[in-house]
Amino acid sequence: MGMGPLRLICLWVVLLFATVILLVVISHSPSGALPRIPRSVRSDLKKLASKTIPNNIPQIFSNETYSRPCQGSPTSSKNTSYFFRVDQSGRGDFVSVQAAVNAVPENSEQRTIIEIKAGVYEERVVIPSNKPHITMQGEGMNVTIITGNDNAAKRGNEGSVTVAIYADHFTAVDMGFKNLAPMPEPGELGKQAVALVICGDKAAFYDCGFYGAQDTLFDYAGRHYFKNCFIEGSIDFIFGDGRSLYEGCEIHVIAETTGSITAQARSKPEDRSGFVFMDCTIMGHGLVWLGRAWGTSSRVVFVRSYMDDIIIPAGWTDFGDSTVHNTSFYAQYKCSGPGAESAVRVPWSYELNDDDAKQFLDLDFIDGASWIHATRKFVDNLPS
16 A cells, blocks of 8 residues: 555654754764663673673674773774773762672683772772783872772781782773771781782783882782882882882882881792882882892892982891892892992892893883783873
8 A cells, every 4th residue: 555645754754853863963972982882781781790700791892993982882992892981970880890890701812991980999809810801990090099908917918908910911000009007017917908919910000009008019920010100108018029120110118117118029049030120219208128038039120210318228138037148139220319329238239230230121021022012002092
């Protein structure tokens, strides 16, 4: 049966109206972005925040070139499978960081971006080993902060941790990690309070803050890169057996009397672990050792770093075990400032020459050429 003229006109009016509405939606979307995900889909995302993650999480994001995702929209990177937003106001996908971590697919070879809006998140966050390739993107180390207040007396040293990262290929940008437990007196037991422990391999931290007193940053094991970070503490506040490069970082000492910056735990001379501080600054108050021998073959090197007058002139302490004089490796190279005088250091430490220093002057110390680029490209392409 044919369609009458009046009905035909009505149909054309409806189609024209729908076309206008569609054009308005597209014109008001960010350039190159899709319209916001419908509420039903966002509701499904929230349901993923459970401790048991299903194996059939839907792939709802496209696989094109990377662009900054707008709120609630898919990412568009061939290397990025998910984008989640954490916002305490409720305008994101989750209101807690751990909920977003729980929603990350297990054993993914693709990167998940978790954008965390400004706020103080009072929670303990654990990233298990089966959640690799996560990037946490904050809004500044002083405005996006995950905080806790446990210490070793309550839950043991590792149990005091605010953020624990056991997965490989983790990246954090513009984030703050804090433990608010009270500052201990030198020698006081059970007061270790870890802000962050990193156990995974190939982790990078850009413009991040680590705040605490004793044992602030547990650089447990693996290859790690810290760029332009702020690290605060009083006693052994950078410690562990990591193989890590700290570049352009501010080391902020808050010792009431005396303390130590590092406690590196390398146990055998052939191990490749150690801490290198390159182009860093050491400021604050109190008197501190550059490091103490936590491991029998402890290794720490300061390169072209500024040291204020808070450094104990001898520089390094064997912690009562003279056998480490022959097995540890403590050194500095072209450092400056009133606390950098190498002539007064302990005789079992070194002032490196140009040839000896070469192995500590770039990313090769952490095999960075093979993996730093993979973390940088996500960071460098995230507009402010």
